[in-house]
Amino acid sequence: MEQILANGLYLGAQYALIALGLTLIFSLMNVLNFAHGQMYVFGGFVTYTVVAQLGLPFIVGLLASAVVLAVMGALIEKFLFRPVIRRSKRDESTMLLAAGIAFFLDAVILLLFGEKQRGVPKIVNGVFNWDMRLIMPYDRILIAMAAVALIVGFILFMQYSRTGRAMRALAQDRVAAQLMGVDVDRYSMIGFAMGAMLAGLVGGLLVTITGINLGMGGPTSVKAFLMIMIGGAGVISGAIAGGFILGMMESVGLTVLAAYGDITYLVIFVTLMIFLAIRPQGLMGKPWG
């Protein structure tokens, strides 16, 4: 039991971090970022390149992922989403753009990094073993703690910094924020950059444990959508809750339902659909997004 809970928390911490980036972008710009999973994969490959190929320390790789993805996010917002949002008749047009970017990033990853599964060596060795009741490698514990630290840092940033306040205002009411003198374009760009950066950071963190490959992008996006649906789209606390709930459900499901075959995700999906039929806006979301 302790093992299941620990696994759930470990998964949840990573998931929450992925969901945070997605929900940030959604709340600021009303864009469902289909390319989020690809950004995560890209971040993983950047860390891999810096650590395994250039031989630099892991922390440098992580920083490189964050910087590369933040710049990528900012450029994507400025040159792609902004003009399309301004000119299209329906908000949904951004979905085509986001899906196009997802394909594009897939192509770029394929050309730059190839299609092989990549990983970097463990950053710390050894396994934490509590009386055989709870076994967890130290590097997993470290990564989970790093993820939690990043989540806390993100919340503090959103809560207390000037930029964070501006972005929260923007998420609440775009027009009102603009009237109060918030530079909407600038903070949309920063928000998108931060969302992409979070995706890249998770990729960088996980490349040490699960490794990374080209095919992980799409499924990661689907999981991230699940999380923000559970918690409510565009709400930061909801994304964190959604991440931990999904992580826990996955961990419990894989153990309890193992006897019935590979149906964990089927059960999770069906549960979610029933839940959404009763509470469409998720746990903490605003009705109708």
Add this chain to the structure above:
Amino acid sequence: MTDHTHSSDPTQRPGLPARLLGIAAFLLLVFVLVPLFIRITGRWDFYYTLTSVALLSVAAAGVWLTFYIGRINIGQGAYALTGGYVSAILIMKYGVSFWLTLPLAGLFCAVVSVGIGLPILRLRGVYFAMVTLVLTEVARLTALALPITNGAKGITSIPLPGELSIFGLTIIPDFATLQNPKLAFYLMAALLMVLTYLVLWRIVNSRLGHLCRSLQQNEELSASIGVNTAMLRVLAYAISSFFGGLAGAIFVAISQSIYPSSFVVNDSVNFMLYCFLGGLGYVFGPMLGTLLLYFGWDLLSVAKEYQLLIYSGTMIALMLVLPNGVLSLLDRKGGRK
């Protein structure tokens, strides 16, 4: 919002003779010129591509209809998969004729979609989009888990469509005896596509279409003046799923096999993209979008490893130049805006 509804308004269209001429030209192109072109150039592989385009555009027509009531549908893959499995199981386990399984597959999907649609159609915007996306995953996982679908091994070596005859009169010959089943499949798919768009066009230009547009613009307002919005959106969704099931069933007949991964999340996303690219305000948008994206993808295979790069790059560029779909070019030419 009001702008693009005009373009589907019958009064804004060219006169009747011009329209009939356009339809005749289109039919001539699809049923005569394309087979002729393929015969001359000898590019028999185009038949498969164009058959796929026709079938995908049938499924995309359904997605478009859900867009028309203001819902983003990324779950058409689920119904295509369901339709395919219904047809395959009926043929293999119960020996039903393929031609009978076609409408049955569509109807089964429509019934299922009513059950699923009743709760989830209450959702809007990205919530509905995300749930439908998850639906595709649910369909795949269900197909993996159920015993009747034969799990990951799928159902294979399904016979080609047999003979269809009414009162001893052969209407469609047995596909296995045909010299060129590729051509037969192409003609069948093209015919189905034409019929689908005829139905879609008829729906849009009817009372039902007007009601759907009112839903797209403001659901509360239309409910307040007495439109049965709950019934209407389930109806539109059921028609949409019917198209999805139909297309899926024929795909199975062509490939003679079906696996849980025959239609995945990517396919669902693609159906949505076809609609976007063609233009959400135009009945024939999804057809054009499917042709451009699918045929374009096929032609780009000469670029080898750069195929996806060029394809997605073009898609992004098109979105930047024409954010309202390719068919919005027509608007500009007519001086309407």
